[in-house]
Amino acid sequence: MNDMNDMNEELHRLLNEADRLVDRSEFRKAIDICRYILIRYQDDMTTTEKAHVHGCLGELLLMTGGRVEGRMHVETALRLDPDGHRWHYLLGCIYSAEKEWYEGREELRKALDGSPYHKSYLSALGDSEIACGNIEEGLSYLYRALELSTVHGKGSVPDPAIHRPAAARRYR
Numbered sequence: 624m625n626d627m628n629d630m631n632e633e634l635h636r637l638l639n640e641a642d643r644l645v646d647r648s649e650f651r652k653a654i655d656i657c658r659y660i661l662i663r664y665q666d667d668m669t670t671t672e673k674a675h676v677h678g679c680l681g682e683l684l685l686m687t688g689g690r691v692e693g694r695m696h697v698e699t700a701l702r703l704d705p706d707g708h709r710w711h712y713l714l715g716c717i718y719s720a721e722k723e724w725y726e727g728r729e730e731l732r733k734a735l736d737g738s739p740y741h742k743s744y745l746s747a748l749g750d751s752e753i754a755c756g757n758i759e760e761g762l763s764y765l766y767r768a769l770e771l772s773t774v775h776g777k778g779s780v781p782d783p784a785i786h787r788p789a790a791a792r793r794y795r
Contacts, residue, residue, distance in 0.1 A: 641653045673703050678713070681710075748761075
């Protein structure tokens with residue numbers, strides 16, 4: 624029983640170290656830790672922990688240009704945690720980057736269902752709706768994201784289309 628507690632402590636220490644590395648923009652080191660965790664603890668983690676590590680590794684890989692491997696880990700996270708709104712968001716962004724607008728929109732809607740006041744989710748879904756030809760609906764999501772930015776006074780809405788009237792044409 625003590626060995627299990629020691630293992631859990633080490634696992635959580637490594638996860639916290641990976642988070643600290645991400646905060647310092649040391650993405651490659653964080654990737655290495657996530658890969659180590661998946662190998663070392665593959666049989667000892669809960670499904671939720673596995674989903675978290677796969678999802679975080681996928682996101683880190685996407686951030687550093689590893690789209691194919693990143694997508695694989697995000698999809699694994701979703702298989703392990705089908706309600707994980709962060710993983711739906713990331714998969715929606717992957718689809719959008721590949722100009723698979725309708726698939727991206729569906730994943731982004733699932734993400735927003737799980738976290739309806741998330742600025743990034745609203746903004747991404749707004750862009751996706753515009754790309755699918757739903758200009759009014761897309762702009763309404765972008766306005767909601769902008770309202771949240773204004774109300775909470777933190778962060779910014781990534782590349783809001785409402786500041787560029789011709790934004791809708793960029794997707795066609």
